[in-house]
Amino acid sequence: MGGPEPVEPVPLSELAQEIRRAVDRFVTDDAADPASLAAALDALPRQELAAIARVAFDRLEPLQQWAVLERVLGERGAVDALAVDQRDRLGSLRREAAAAHVVAEAVEDDVIDLTALPAGVELSIGLFRPGDVRAASGRGRLSDVCARQLVVLATSTPGTFRVVDDVFNPRGGLFVSAEYDLSVWSSERLDSHSAARLGSLAGADADSLEPVLRRGARVDVVAAERTMPGRLRLGWATVDDVDAFGAPG
Structure with a gap:
């Protein structure tokens, strides 16, 4: 005797539509019982439901998603976990907005306020010899005579950065001279993962470092208890x- 005839799976597109209809009815009906949505979903084949539920859910507007989650899950831990994810997304958006504001200010004033960069934002700067910087600044990253490129990440301490990379003559077009050669770069090179403060020194000590970068001006560094007036310009x-x-780039 053979077993029961296998049930043909419902096509995923039909499942998605069915889930969407059930969710839409639930969201638009303030008097709807969460159990009604749960029953509608339980009536669907569990394996297929797991495969398609997330896709259907992602198609909802964010406010609809939260309405569904809060009404179905209430105060359970899943809501807390999803709230953390939502806060992370909002934090990312705020970080992007703050970075965009810094860029807008820099475009207008040729000055970057380093304390305004949120944690996690990447800052990359191209440094040039004083005689090269005026011509190079108009070409931006396209310039071949960049003497040093420094890549850092903003930390939660305003004006303090975590070093990602520090590269000599990154595009290979610098005409190397004693003014700034490999040995000079090596003497001031910042180690990857080390902490550093960047800006403009107003005096001889680290406390005088102003956390701003001005296009065409010297870039100074305080790192590992060393105060290093820069030899190069931004x-x-x-x-x-x-x-x-x-600039182009």
Whole structure:
């Protein structure tokens, strides 16, 4: 005797539509019982439901998603976990907005306020010899004579950065001279993962470091208890890969 005839699975597109209809009815009906939605979903084949539920849910507007979750799950831990995810998303959006504001200010004033960069934002700067910086600044990242490129990440301490990379002659077009050669770069190179403060020194000590970068001006560094007045000038800068001065690149 053979077993029961296998049940043909419902096509995923039909399942998605059925789930969507059930969710839409639940969201638009303030008097709807959460159990009615649960019953509608329980009536669907569980394996297929698991495969398609997330796809259907993602098609809802964010406010609809939260309405469904809060009414079905109430105060249970799943809501807390999803709330953390939502806060992370909002934090990411706020970080992007703050970075965009910094870029807008820099385009207008040729100055980057380093304390305004939220934690996690990547700052990349191209440094040039004084004689090269004026011509190079108009070309941005396209310039071949960049002497040093420094890539850092903003931390939760305003004006303090975590070093990602520090590269000598990144595009290979620098005409190397004693003014700034490999040995000079090596003497001031910042180790990856080390902490550093960037800006403009107003005096001889670290406390005088102003956390701003000005296009065409010297870039100074305080790191590992060393105060290092820069030998190079700021030619270009990007904030999360967006050019801070509106130059090509």
